[in-house]
Amino acid sequence: MTKRPQKKKSSLISKRTIPITGNKESHNAPKSLKPLRARQLIRRFHVLLKYKSSILTRIRKLVKWSDEKDGNINDNYMTIINKKKQYGKIYQDEWDKTWNGLKINKTPQSVIDPDTNDRISNDTTVEDMIRILGKIDSEIKKRGGLETYQTASTLGQDGKRGGDSSKMLVKWIKELGNKINTDTALEIGCLSSKNEISTSKIFKSITRIDLHSQEPNIIEEQDFLKRPLPQIDEEKFDCISCSLVVNFVPSAEQRGEMLCRMCDFLNEPRYDKNSFLFFVIPLPCVENSRYCNLETMDLIFSKLGFEKMKYHQTHKLAYWLLKWKGSKFVDFKFSCHKKELRTGKDRNNFCIIIK
Numbered sequence: 112m113t114k115r116p117q118k119k120k121s122s123l124i125s126k127r128t129i130p131i132t133g134n135k136e137s138h139n140a141p142k143s144l145k146p147l148r149a150r151q152l153i154r155r156f157h158v159l160l161k162y163k164s165s166i167l168t169r170i171r172k173l174v175k176w177s178d179e180k181d182g183n184i185n186d187n188y189m190t191i192i193n194k195k196k197q198y199g200k201i202y203q204d205e206w207d208k209t210w211n212g213l214k215i216n217k218t219p220q221s222v223i224d225p226d227t228n229d230r231i232s233n234d235t236t237v238e239d240m241i242r243i244l245g246k247i248d249s250e251i252k253k254r255g256g257l258e259t260y261q262t263a264s265t266l267g268q269d270g271k272r273g274g275d276s277s278k279m280l281v282k283w284i285k286e287l288g289n290k291i292n293t294d295t296a297l298e299i300g301c302l303s304s305k306n307e308i309s310t311s312k313i314f315k316s317i318t319r320i321d322l323h324s325q326e327p328n329i330i331e332e333q334d335f336l337k338r339p340l341p342q343i344d345e346e347k348f349d350c351i352s353c354s355l356v357v358n359f360v361p362s363a364e365q366r367g368e369m370l371c372r373m374c375d376f377l378n379e380p381r382y383d384k385n386s387f388l389f390f391v392i393p394l395p396c397v398e399n400s401r402y403c404n405l406e407t408m409d410l411i412f413s414k415l416g417f418e419k420m421k422y423h424q425t426h427k428l429a430y431w432l433l434k435w436k437g438s439k440f441v442d443f444k445f446s447c448h449k450k451e452l453r454t455g456k457d458r459n460n461f462c463i464i465i466k
């Protein structure tokens with residue numbers, strides 16, 4: 112059902128978390144955060160990861176990187192840096208400068224400055240990009256890495272602050288009553304096994320995965336883009352929950368791939384059983400993006416064989432419950448490109464590309 116042959120895809124976060132010299136202590140993720148600071152950090156991580164992804168895409172072209180020969184660039188870009196002494200020095204100097212200069216307890220401020228020093232254009236050299244990578248990697252590490260991001264996101268799930276988004280899935284499934292018959296679920300991007308999707312017991316079994324597991328025996332540490340494709344029906348699911356994950360994925364192509372891939376993990380509908388996708392993204396991804404609106408999402412979902420059962424938006428989030436009609440309804444020729452839909456400088460660049 113995969114739209115195109117599945118290539119081995121990248122881990123979204125580089126495995127490299129220490130500088131070349133390996134002599135920096137890692138900072139532990141904070142145990143608690145004030146809400147404002149948590150929001151600032153989440154935004155900051157999104158910016159850093161997205162920027163890093165654009166830089167790697169550009170380096171990939173410049174150095175004529177081949178996935179077959181060299182592996183995935185997200186995991187292996189350090190081989191480029193380590194190849195030349197001069198590259199290593201540029202990366203390390205920027206790493207150190209950022210590490211020594213960045214005050215992490217202050218409101219996040221940009222160490223990267225796309226308006227002046229860190230702009231990437233057609234003239235940007237590999238050296239320039241390695242310099243920016245050094246800054247970004249150092250900042251990610253100094254802020255505590257993915258663990259800090261997750262602490263901030265978990266805090267956003269606090270019941271007192273609106274609760275976890277799976278509440279909406281549970282409500283909808285209950286509303287649909289016996290029209291919906293789902294036993295198994297895959298929760299992509301699972302921060303906690305105490306969320307309503309788990310405690311409500313609406314599923315007989317839930318497989319939980321996350322890039323960085325906070326409950327190692329319960330949540331499998333796995334990148335969904337690398338999860339082996341099901342070989343037998345028992346490895347598929349009646350429901351996939353993908354809440355606030357796609358916006359975390361740094362590149363538009365990987366977001367598209369994630370959506371296409373979900374079809375491979377859903378059971379073909381049967382006479383007594385349907386398959387569902389619960390999907391959540393921040394509202395600005397559809398309300399204020401230069402490249403994506405609700406019509407774009409409707410089109411993508413319908414071309415991938417989904418039918419909208421429920422939609423709800425709050426002032427922050429957009430939620431969908433979609434029924435998957437099966438592989439017969441997937442338009443394998445469909446592609447979705449980057450096309451400007453809204454102009455204006457206050458837009459965000461959220462985009463989904465399907466090739």
Ligand SMILES: C[S@@+](CC[C@H](N)C(=O)[O-])C[C@H]1O[C@@H](n2cnc3c(N)ncnc32)[C@H](O)[C@@H]1O
Nearest residue numbers: 264276300302321322323334335354355356359
């Ligand atoms: C903002 S949290 C969302 C948590 C929860 N699903 C919710 O709705 O509140 C995003 C989570 O997605 C995880 N994530 C991002 N990309 C992923 C991927 N490719 N595979 C698995 N998990 C991923 C991140 O590690 C992070 O824990």
